[in-house]
Amino acid sequence: MAVEQTVAGANAAIEAGNVVEGEAILKSILENKTSQEDEATLKEQEAALLRLGQLYKDTKNATALADTVRSSRTFMASIAKAKTAKLIRTLIDYFSEIPGSSQIQIQVTKENAEWAKEEKRIFLKQNLETKLIGLYFQAKSYREALPLIDQLLKELKKLDDKMILTEVHLLESKVNHAISNFPKAKAALTSARTAANSIYCPPTLQAQLDMQSGVLHAEDKDYTTGYSYFFETLEGFALQEDPRATLALKYMLLCKIMLNLSEDVNAIIGGKYATKYAGKDVEAMKAVAKAHEERSLEGFEEALRTYKDELSNDPIIRNHLSALYDTLLEQNLLRIIEPYSRVEISHVAKEVRQPVREVELKLSQMILDKVFHGILDQGAGCLVVFDEPQEDKTYEATLETLKHVGNVIDSLYKKANKMT
Incomplete structure (x- = not known):
């Protein structure tokens, strides 16, 4: 049976509502033993594996997807190493679309990294460990991420793999920023940029570097420079049609608000890229800008309540808006108590x-x-x-006088010594 017909048969069964039948067909294809020379069967099994993974992703069955990844290792051992890395990464990425599956995804990635190490598939191991660090970061498991970063960096520096080195240094910067270790976060970002400058850096990775640069400048209250980096990020992600462009736009608007330039927000929203990403995220920042422009605590709180998900789920947005709210409260209190x-x-x-x-x-x-x-x-x-x-200057003036008197005495002492 031809590859297309076999996979097409499974697809037809699934589309007709016979999910169990389609699943059985795909599993039977994967169970067939084959040799490395049988390219047609290997290609058939590869297609079946990906379709089975998609099926479990669509049905939100994280456990079955994990079992599929584990059971596919025998098949993985019989195909090219480069293709193995792509297949495993693709299957692991499917977990991202299954709610509540982050811990299973971490466990499966960890298991596969260990398997790759045993099989001496160094490139695959490093790729999976990089993915694992990213998953630890998303799950806020920073203690698990840091030792893995240190270990992986030692290996990568020996091999001089600049691409993965850039990714790992970038993750190192994000993790250290998350635990408020800003000096290490900046140093890691500098290392990431140095590694990226010596290779062709893909546009998406370059946009991520710009994003992190903007975040760290914003932490230093340098919102003008932060804004320029976020603008570069927006352009980079927009050209690649990456959904993270919306986040870059939010950070741009945040910088304008923090610079007390809330009136610029509407102009930015009407820009060539921003109109494409209009939605609740942009509306949330617009509401904050309006409240800030009016110095209205009530409006600020209303925006936080109305757009809770858009403003509170992102720790970077949340922390800066918390500081902004604190400043706004302080300004209002000073205005009231002044008389x-x-x-x-x-x-x-x-x-x-x-x-x-x-x-x-x-x-x-x-x-x-x-x-x-x-x-x-x-x-x-x-x-x-x-x-x-009123500052009393007497104490400072007295100290200054005593200093001059001391100088005069030292000078007289030196002259007296010369005379004797």
Whole structure:
């Protein structure tokens, strides 16, 4: 039976609703023993393996997909190593579209990396370990990712594989950024860029490097440079029709908001690339920009409630908006307390429409940070605001005088020594 007919028969059964029959046909194809010389049968089995993986992906059956990957190793041993790497990566990627399958995906990837090591398939092992680091990062399993990164980097530096080296350094930067180790995150990104400069860097990988550069500049509050990197990222992903372009656009808008340039948001949204990615993500950033422009805490909170998934699920967006909200609250509090020397905390809370306890804590923090001078009279439930204290220059002037006197005495002492 021809390859197309066999796989076509399985497809016909699946499309007709006979999933069990189609699954049985595909499994029977894979169970046939064959030699490396029988190219037609090998090609047939390869097609059957991919179709079976797609079937389990479509039916959201992560366990069956995992079993298929494990049982296919015998078949994998009989085909070209380059093709094996592509097949396994494709099958493992299918897990990404099955909800709640991240742990199974990690386990299967780990098992296959160990199998590749035993079979001395070094290229496949390194590819799978790179994939595993990415999965650990997505699952926030940073403790598992870091030692694997260190081990893999040692191997890659010996082999001088610049492409995988770039990917691993990029992942290293992301993991270190996630655990707030910013110096290591920057160093890893520099290493990734150095490796990428010595090879042809695929556009998608270059866009990822630009994205990480933008993220790290934003962490340094250098939102202008961050914006330029995110713009490069947007162009790179858009040309490749990569869905991550939407995220780059969100980060661009975030930078404009953090730069107090909320009025630029509408102009960016109307740009040639941005119109293509209009949706809830863009609407969320637009709502935040409007609230920030109006200095409205209520509008800000409304945007956070309405677009919770779009604004809170991304830790980078969440952290910067948290800082922005804190600044906005501080500005509103300063505006309200400015006319007073003594004001009830409950009145301030009412004006900013925030809980009294939260306002009390924020005012306490602002006093400690010397944003303004005052004390909290908790017994009376009031804030007492002091005038800006005049700096007393007497102490500094006295020190300066003593310094000059000391210089004069030293000079006289040297002259006296010369005379004797």
